[in-house]
Amino acid sequence: MVRALIYTLLGWVLLAGVAGLGHSFNLTVMLPATSAVLLAHLAFTRELSLPLGLAVAIMLGYLEDQHQGTPVGALSLAHGVTYLLTVWAGTRIAVEGAIVRALAAGVVALTVDLLTFGELVLLADRLGIDKRTLVHALPQLRWHALATVLAAPAVWLLADLLLGLWDRLLGRNTVARPRSRAATNWYRP
Amino acid sequence: MASYRSIRNAFLVVALLGIPVLLLRAAAQEPQGLSGFDRAVRRVGAPLEAGVSYAAGSVGRFFERWVLQARLQEDNETLDAENRQLRLELRALTAVEEENKELRRSLQMRAKVAEDMIAAEISGVEQSPFFRVVKLQIDRGAGFVRPGMAVIADTGVVGRIDRADEANADVMLITDPRSKIAVEVARTRAPGILAGLDEDTCLVHVASDFPVQVGDLIQTSGVDELFPRGHPVGQVVRVEDVVGDQQRVHVVPAVRFDRLDMVWVVLASAPPPDPGAEQPRKPAAAAGLGPLR
Numbered sequence: 259m260v261r262a263l264i265y266t267l268l269g270w271v272l273l274a275g276v277a278g279l280g281h282s283f284n285l286t287v288m289l290p291a292t293s294a295v296l297l298a299h300l301a302f303t304r305e306l307s308l309p310l311g312l313a314v315a316i317m318l319g320y321l322e323d324q325h326q327g328t329p330v331g332a333l334s335l336a337h338g339v340t341y342l343l344t345v346w347a348g349t350r351i352a353v354e355g356a357i358v359r360a361l362a363a364g365v366v367a368l369t370v371d372l373l374t375f376g377e378l379v380l381l382a383d384r385l386g387i388d389k390r391t392l393v394h395a396l397p398q399l400r401w402h403a404l405a406t407v408l409a410a411p412a413v414w415l416l417a418d419l420l421l422g423l424w425d426r427l428l429g430r431n432t433v434a435r436p437r438s439r440a441a442t443n444w445y446r447p
Numbered sequence: 448m449a450s451y452r453s454i455r456n457a458f459l460v461v462a463l464l465g466i467p468v469l470l471l472r473a474a475a476q477e478p479q480g481l482s483g484f485d486r487a488v489r490r491v492g493a494p495l496e497a498g499v500s501y502a503a504g505s506v507g508r509f510f511e512r513w514v515l516q517a518r519l520q521e522d523n524e525t526l527d528a529e530n531r532q533l534r535l536e537l538r539a540l541t542a543v544e545e546e547n548k549e550l551r552r553s554l555q556m557r558a559k560v561a562e563d564m565i566a567a568e569i570s571g572v573e574q575s576p577f578f579r580v581v582k583l584q585i586d587r588g589a590g591f592v593r594p595g596m597a598v599i600a601d602t603g604v605v606g607r608i609d610r611a612d613e614a615n616a617d618v619m620l621i622t623d624p625r626s627k628i629a630v631e632v633a634r635t636r637a638p639g640i641l642a643g644l645d646e647d648t649c650l651v652h653v654a655s656d657f658p659v660q661v662g663d664l665i666q667t668s669g670v671d672e673l674f675p676r677g678h679p680v681g682q683v684v685r686v687e688d689v690v691g692d693q694q695r696v697h698v699v700p701a702v703r704f705d706r707l708d709m710v711w712v713v714l715a716s717a718p719p720p721d722p723g724a725e726q727p728r729k730p731a732a733a734a735g736l737g738p739l740r
Contacts (some may be wrong), residue, residue, distance in 0.1 A: 293584055309459035323470075331471030338464050377471065384475040 261305050264420055265319055269296045269318040272413060273437045288401035290409035293318040294367035297337060298410070299417045301344035302353040302362065308345060315341035319370075328335050328374070329385055336373035348388040356411045361408035371399045470662045484594055486527030507575065552601040556711070557598060562601070564711040565591060567598075567616070592616050595673065597628075597713040604667060604678040605710050606627065621680065623650055629655070629670040630680050632663050632696075641665065641680060649681060651696045658694075659686050665698050675713065 272292035296318060300311050319337025323330045346368055353362045375392060382389045598605040606626060609619040619626050622643040627731045630651060632642040638659030644650045653659055663683040669676025685697035 272478055284702075308456050309463060312463045314462055319467065319692070329471060329474035331467040331469070331474050334467035335464065335471055338467055342460065381475050 260311070260424060261421060262310050263302060264424060265296055265306075265314045265417070266321075268315050268420060269293050269314075270321050272416075273321055276409075277325060287435045288398060288405045289366040290405040290413075291322075291370065291402060292406075292409065292413050293322050293337065294340075294406055295363040295410045295413040296360065296371050296372070296417060297341055298344060298353070298366040298384050299339055300346045300413055301366075302359070304345075304348070305421065311345070312338055312341055314360060319432070328382070329378075332374055332377050332381075333370070336370045336379060339373055340369045343369060356414075360410035363414070364407035367406035368399060368403040371402055375399075413445040452454060466679040470531065546708070549601070551696065555600040556599075560675045560678070560711070560713075563714045564599075565714055567710055567712050568590075568711065569707050570615070591714055593711050595657060597674040598708060598710050599674065599678055599713060600702050600710050602703075603681065604674060605702055605704070607673065608640070608712065616712070620704055622646060622704075628674060629668045630665050630678070632657060632659055632683075633666045634663050635659070638668055639665075639696070645695070646682075649698045651698055652693045653696050655692045655694050659683055659696050661686060665696075673713065 264266040269292065276289050277294055297315055298386065299312060300306060305311075306314060316334045316338045319334035320330070322337070324329070333434065344349065353359055375396065378387060378392055379389055381387075383385075481591070487581060505634065537550045583622050592608055594608050596608040596611075597609060601725055606618045606620040607628070609617040611617070620643070621628060621641060622645065624643045626641075626643045626649075628641050631637065631638045632653060636655040637653050637659065639651040639653040641651045651665060661683050665683065666681045667674040667676055679701045681698040681700040681732045683696050684699050687695040689695050719725055
């Protein structure tokens with residue numbers, strides 16, 4: 259439960275941090291989706307049980323909704339569904355090494371964006387959004403994914419450090435089992 | 448047990464996914480509406496973002512200052528290089544200015560001296576313990592310079608041409624032991640022959656009838672018809688009485704030979720003064736046809 263809280267708080271701080279940094283440095287480039295990186299971390303390291311991980315993913319999405327000004331629930335749902343897809347992918351592919359993790363985070367970010375796009379297109383009339391505007395924004399997704407790929411190693415490392423610190427506080431042995439390979443066995447039969 | 452867990456997880460997943468769906472539905476119905484939970488999250492999130500923004504801004508300002516300092520350093524290096532270049536140019540300009548002044552002095556001297564002269568540039572100095580010679584390079588009028596011609600500068604007498612070819616000449620300085628020129632003491636007009644003594648001193652023998660004092664100016668007398676009369680030669684620094692009717696006078700040349708760049712070679716003596724120059728002359732009649740009267 260504390261790990262879920264750590265993910266959520268870290269996601270919130272990163273979310274606010276990236277926004278604050280973007281504002282402070284007058285960045286006009288696409289900023290990374292730190293929540294997507296945490297989502298990938300959450301799914302591929304299997305730190306939490308499926309329901310708890312999903313709850314964290316939805317919470318991260320909700321926070322994104324609040325900060326990004328999207329209709330509340332849009333990013334929450336996208337994060338939740340992406341988490342489930344990532345968990346499913348994690349049972350079939352191994353994500354090891356900084357580059358693969360970064361690429362995986364990029365794919366997760368792209369998935370979240372595409373799902374959000376789909377939701378918004380579906381609700382475009384109700385929300386009063388022009389669909390052409392949504393389609394016009396699609397090419398920007400690649401930059402969002404690229405920014406996420408570039409930021410992913412640092413975010414991943416930060417999550418590892420915090421969770422490792424929590425393990426150490428509890429007296430758990432994290433040396434024998436590196437954080438990135440740590441896994442719960444909830445998905446095993 | 449495993450199936451129970453799976454069913455429970457499935458239920459939880461559906462329930463959890465239902466939350467954002469409901470939220471999205473509510474948002475679609477009322478896009479601007481905020482629930483109590485939304486407000487609470489915003490209440491926490493806004494200061495968090497503002498705090499991070501402030502902290503990031505402080506860090507950013509620090510780095511900005513650091514970058515600014517780096518830029519200032521770059522600017523400083525650029526300005527330093529520019530400054531060095533300008534100093535070099537200034538030095539060159541100062542040299543040109545000095546040269547210009549010297550040329551002006553030379554031109555003034557040219558106006559003062561009646562003799563026909565030609566300008567020449569010092570191109571080198573001979574290094575010999577016995578003889579003191581400088582090399583001249585004649586810019587124009589090559590072939591006119593001959594041995595024995597007088598060489599003067601704006602500040603005083605330099606020496607005489609020792610050897611000459613088409614465009615180059617050696618000047619025997621007045622401090623050279625071989626040099627002998629006719630001089631006089633400016634104050635008393637006492638004549639004498641100035642000979643070179645050592646590196647920076649000359650010697651003149653003057654009749655005892657004309658007392659010489661330290662500080663007296665020595666100038667050319669023009670008796671030798673080589674040097675223009677009244678051109679400075681040097682200053683008396685020491686006077687020795689010798690047996691007989693002579694006094695030995697030590698003279699320091701007026702010209703600093705180590706700082707000499709340009710000199711004048713006296714090609715010919717000035718014509719004798721016209722005795723009737725002061726009297727008005729009657730204009731001579733024009734030759735050829737005159738106007739009808």
